Amino acid sequence: MPAPSTPPIDWQEVHAVAGAFRLAMPRTPIGGRLGERLGAGTGSSLEFQDYRQYAAGDDLRHVDWSAYARSEVLTVRLYREEVAPRIDLALDVSRSMRVNEKKALSYGAMAGLLACACGSTEADARVLTASAIEPRPFGRPEEIESFLACEAANSILEEGHIAFRRRSLRVVISDFLFPHDPDVLVGRLARDGSSLAILQITLPEEAEPVAEGGRRLLDVEGRGELDLVIDEKAVQEYRERFSRLRQGLARAARRAGGGFSHVIAGTPLRDVARALVAAGILESA
Amino acid sequence: MIFTAPWGLLALLGIPAIIAIHMFRRKFPPRPVAGLFLWQTLRQTPEGGGKITKLPITASLILECLAALALALILAGARLEPASVNEHLVVLLDDSASMSATNARNESPRDRAVRRIEDEIERLGRGVRVTLVLSGDRPAVLLGPAALAIEARPALARWKPEAQHHSLALGLRLARELASKTGRLIVFSDAPPDVRGASAIEGVRWLSMGERLQNIGITSAQRTLTPSEGRGTLSLALGNFSGEAAKRQLRLVANQDGGKEILVRDLDVPPGTSSLNLPVPAGLPAVTASLSNDALARDNDVTLVEPRPQIVAVENRLPEGRARDALARALSSIAGTTRAEQGQLSFGPAAALDQPAQPGVWRVGFGRAPARLLTPGDPQDFIGPFVPEKRHPLLQGVTLAGVVWSGALPIASKNVRPIVSSGDHPLIAMLGTKPDDGVLFNVDLDKTNLVRAPDWPILVSNLVELRRQNLPGPERWNYRVGEWVRARLATDPKGQLHYKCGTLDRPLPHGRTMEFIAPPNCALLQIMEGNETLFELGVNFLDESETNLSDRDTSETGKLDSQAAGTRTETGPESDPLFWTLLVVGGLAMLGNWCWLGAARSGA
Numbered sequence: 001m002p003a004p005s006t007p008p009i010d011w012q013e014v015h016a017v018a019g020a021f022r023l024a025m026p027r028t029p030i031g032g033r034l035g036e037r038l039g040a041g042t043g044s045s046l047e048f049q050d051y052r053q054y055a056a057g058d059d060l061r062h063v064d065w066s067a068y069a070r071s072e073v074l075t076v077r078l079y080r081e082e083v084a085p086r087i088d089l090a091l092d093v094s095r096s097m098r099v100n101e102k103k104a105l106s107y108g109a110m111a112g113l114l115a116c117a118c119g120s121t122e123a124d125a126r127v128l129t130a131s132a133i134e135p136r137p138f139g140r141p142e143e144i145e146s147f148l149a150c151e152a153a154n155s156i157l158e159e160g161h162i163a164f165r166r167r168s169l170r171v172v173i174s175d176f177l178f179p180h181d182p183d184v185l186v187g188r189l190a191r192d193g194s195s196l197a198i199l200q201i202t203l204p205e206e207a208e209p210v211a212e213g214g215r216r217l218l219d220v221e222g223r224g225e226l227d228l229v230i231d232e233k234a235v236q237e238y239r240e241r242f243s244r245l246r247q248g249l250a251r252a253a254r255r256a257g258g259g260f261s262h263v264i265a266g267t268p269l270r271d272v273a274r275a276l277v278a279a280g281i282l283e284s285a
Numbered sequence: 286m287i288f289t290a291p292w293g294l295l296a297l298l299g300i301p302a303i304i305a306i307h308m309f310r311r312k313f314p315p316r317p318v319a320g321l322f323l324w325q326t327l328r329q330t331p332e333g334g335g336k337i338t339k340l341p342i343t344a345s346l347i348l349e350c351l352a353a354l355a356l357a358l359i360l361a362g363a364r365l366e367p368a369s370v371n372e373h374l375v376v377l378l379d380d381s382a383s384m385s386a387t388n389a390r391n392e393s394p395r396d397r398a399v400r401r402i403e404d405e406i407e408r409l410g411r412g413v414r415v416t417l418v419l420s421g422d423r424p425a426v427l428l429g430p431a432a433l434a435i436e437a438r439p440a441l442a443r444w445k446p447e448a449q450h451h452s453l454a455l456g457l458r459l460a461r462e463l464a465s466k467t468g469r470l471i472v473f474s475d476a477p478p479d480v481r482g483a484s485a486i487e488g489v490r491w492l493s494m495g496e497r498l499q500n501i502g503i504t505s506a507q508r509t510l511t512p513s514e515g516r517g518t519l520s521l522a523l524g525n526f527s528g529e530a531a532k533r534q535l536r537l538v539a540n541q542d543g544g545k546e547i548l549v550r551d552l553d554v555p556p557g558t559s560s561l562n563l564p565v566p567a568g569l570p571a572v573t574a575s576l577s578n579d580a581l582a583r584d585n586d587v588t589l590v591e592p593r594p595q596i597v598a599v600e601n602r603l604p605e606g607r608a609r610d611a612l613a614r615a616l617s618s619i620a621g622t623t624r625a626e627q628g629q630l631s632f633g634p635a636a637a638l639d640q641p642a643q644p645g646v647w648r649v650g651f652g653r654a655p656a657r658l659l660t661p662g663d664p665q666d667f668i669g670p671f672v673p674e675k676r677h678p679l680l681q682g683v684t685l686a687g688v689v690w691s692g693a694l695p696i697a698s699k700n701v702r703p704i705v706s707s708g709d710h711p712l713i714a715m716l717g718t719k720p721d722d723g724v725l726f727n728v729d730l731d732k733t734n735l736v737r738a739p740d741w742p743i744l745v746s747n748l749v750e751l752r753r754q755n756l757p758g759p760e761r762w763n764y765r766v767g768e769w770v771r772a773r774l775a776t777d778p779k780g781q782l783h784y785k786c787g788t789l790d791r792p793l794p795h796g797r798t799m800e801f802i803a804p805p806n807c808a809l810l811q812i813m814e815g816n817e818t819l820f821e822l823g824v825n826f827l828d829e830s831e832t833n834l835s836d837r838d839t840s841e842t843g844k845l846d847s848q849a850a851g852t853r854t855e856t857g858p859e860s861d862p863l864f865w866t867l868l869v870v871g872g873l874a875m876l877g878n879w880c881w882l883g884a885a886r887s888g889a
Contacts, residue, residue, distance in 0.1 A: 096319030096320070097319075099317055099318070099319045100317075103319075175319055175320070177319040177320030177323070178320065178322070179322045202319075203319075206318075206319060206320065214313040214314075215313050215314060215315070215316040216313040216314065216315045216316065217316055217318045217321055217324055218315050218316065218317050218318065218321075219317075219318060219319075219320075219321035220317045220318065220319055221319075223321050223322070224321060224325075225321075226321060226324060226325060227313050228313075228324055234324075238323055238324060241323050242323055245323070
């Protein structure tokens with residue numbers, strides 16, 4: 001049965017799971033306007049962070065006069081900075097993301113989960129679906145549903161330009177089932193970013209197909225068709241190729257300091273959230 | 286529905302082929318995948334297989350079968366209706382010159398025939414098929430066979446009757462063959478069939494479009510030259526077929542110097558045939574005699590070239606006696622000969638035939654043959670029967686009736702080529718294959734009565750004329766249209782031989798001898814070697830039968846063959862709506878299949 005173009009999202013379940021998690025912030029400094037989220041560097045929030053010796057130019061209001069009275073050493077209090085991080089959520093809206101209903105449902109649920117996680121951070125979040133479409137901010141997590149019409153022939157990741165902002169947190173969701181070089185692709189995704197989270201979602205039969213005999217394989221994005229006898233040998237060759245693709249993405253993400261997680265469609269959402277936490281993409285709220 | 290090319294139905298085999306392809310190609314169930322590229326480097330399975338699955342009835346299959354069916358029917362020449370049957374009108378046109386004779390209204394039988402044919406075509410409708418046959422000694426097809434009616438008018442416009450008198454029988458035979466059982470045959474002439482001698486005209490409509498006209502024409506012409514007197518004579522025979530005396534003007538014009546007028550004379554031409562001799566200065570190469578115009582223009586002019594006599598030098602080497610005198614008497618009566626010591630024709634004892642001959646000398650030997658030809662035996666006399674080689678030119682007019690052939694020695698036939706024999710004894714023979722190898726008269730002229738018989742001067746004359754014919758130059762200088770023109774060259778030609786006659790220019794075979802039929806439509810014929818004129822000859826119409834227009838009449842005889850089935854004509858495929866229907870269906874099916882496949886690929 002063909003999947004609907006916009007995957008339906010069980011928001012009740014999503015909210016139930018997403019309430020316990022939020023998007024993990026990177027340790028490296030992140031950009032953004034002053035906000036409520038503590039940054040990694042020092043700033044002007046009320047939360048004390050550390051002491052250090054006074055240096056010319058320091059704000060005299062931050063001098064710890066009590067410490068000076070005790071030690072006659074001018075010491076200043078350092079407070080944590082407060083930032084509102086920029087989040088760029090890149091969604092693959094090609095037809096391959098709804099190759100069947102199972103994949104579409106899982107994709108919708110995971111996109112909802114990530115939208116909730118982004119919303120819990122009071123971040124400046126935008127959604128990118130295609131280079132030709134202006135990135136659009138979203139406020140409530142439910143608004144993510146309007147971006148998930150999977151009708152495109154290509155993923156945004158295959159396009160030449162992705163309008164990521166500098167020093168933004170980048171979250172990419174795709175099946176990555178298109179010809180690419182993981183190092184080059186991930187390098188592009190991570191360039192000038194603060195952090196990168198890569199989520200690969202595939203069907204079980206896309207990750208680990210089984211021998212099923214002769215099939216006419218029709219590419220859902222119109223990239224041809226192929227008559228093939230899917231036997232053990234073919235399955236083994238396919239698995240090796242898919243494994244290389246997945247490991248390549250994971251390795252490249254690690255090199256870029258990002259997180260990578262491979263999600264099998266149909267996995268319960270709570271288990272998915274735990275896997276994302278394990279990958280350092282989400283953290284407990 | 287009929288098929289004009291039933292073998293094209295073999296193309297229907299394409300349909301089971303398409304079905305088989307679909308049965309074998311469509312056996313794998315489709316499975317949409319997101320990353321086909323991960324599978325594509327794997328070993329691909331051949332599209333064919335050993336397992337036949339249920340035939341999927343797809344739009345592609347239907348469209349492909351439809352296209353194959355349409356194209357197969359086109360190839361098989363499918364037609365909704367059988368080939369159309371059209372009236373086939375076969376017309377035999379009398380091509381004789383009298384068809385061009387004009388009356389006081391300047392209208393000829395040819396004009397009336399053309400008008401009648403056009404009316405007939407109009408009556409039968411534009412779909413009628415027309416075959417036009419020209420009569421003559423060599424009948425020709427002017428139009429057709431079974432040409433479109435629209436082509437008849439230009440073909441008739443080209444028709445200009447000017448042939449000499451001839452029987453229509455040959456043309457009628459050709460026309461009947463062309464008409465076969467499908468055509469209706471009409472003969473257009475200017476005389477009723479009994480006059481033309483066509484007796485069997487069953488199933489033929491004979492339309493005589495002629496008209497009795499008063500006509501005077503030149504029916505015969507000759508130009509002679511008397512070298513000794515240095516003058517020439519033009520002899521004309523005038524035919525007056527008007528039944529009463531008539532006045533005409535005769536003009537004599539020299540063809541050289543831009544047409545210099547030599548003589549103008551008013552003539553009173555009596556009824557019937559009359560002759561006229563006109564003096565012509567010697568040395569004029571060609572002159573044209575013209576009568577003033579009347580019904581038939583074709584017979585009013587003759588152009589005659591001055592003949593150059595070919596003198597045969599004759600040598601009489603026979604010993605003094607009865608035989609030599611007899612030969613001398615015979616030669617004296619033959620014109621165009623002269624006596625010479627080294628003649629072109631040498632008469633002498635037969636024993637001399639064994640000696641080498643001088644070039645260009647024909648030798649005729651009488652009496653005892655050379656010893657190598659003789660076989661043992663005594664001379665014999667023969668009174669007949671004589672067995673002549675009838676077609677040999679030497680024996681033309683020779684009968685040997687009452688001749689006692691005396692003193693013939695036995696000669697082996699294998700050594701000579703007999704011309705006249707008696708039993709197995711050659712009496713007159715050639716020593717080789719040609720007369721210039723020597724001619725042997727195996728006879729004792731002192732004993733035989735041959736020299737007193739009428740055949741003797743004829744034999745001598747034939748020998749002289751045979752030799753004359755082999756002298757370089759044309760056989761004659763003036764010819765009638767349709768006569769054979771023969772000429773010889775003294776040496777092998779170096780350039781291309783051809784003849785020009787008016788606008789006609791025809792090549793001739795390379796060789797010393799040339800022979801061709803005098804063409805119509807010209808007066809002066811030039812035989813040329815490259816650009817050099819070798820001989821100039823006169824070619825004239827001169828046909829009393831065509832000049833005589835007194836027996837021409839207008840009549841209609843016979844009936845058209847009502848059983849004629851008409852001719853089945855195949856028109857092009859564009860005339861049948863089924864062709865266009867099949868073409869559109871086939872084209873749309875192919876286009877639709879292409880679009881369907883394209884859409885299927887893009888949607889996959």
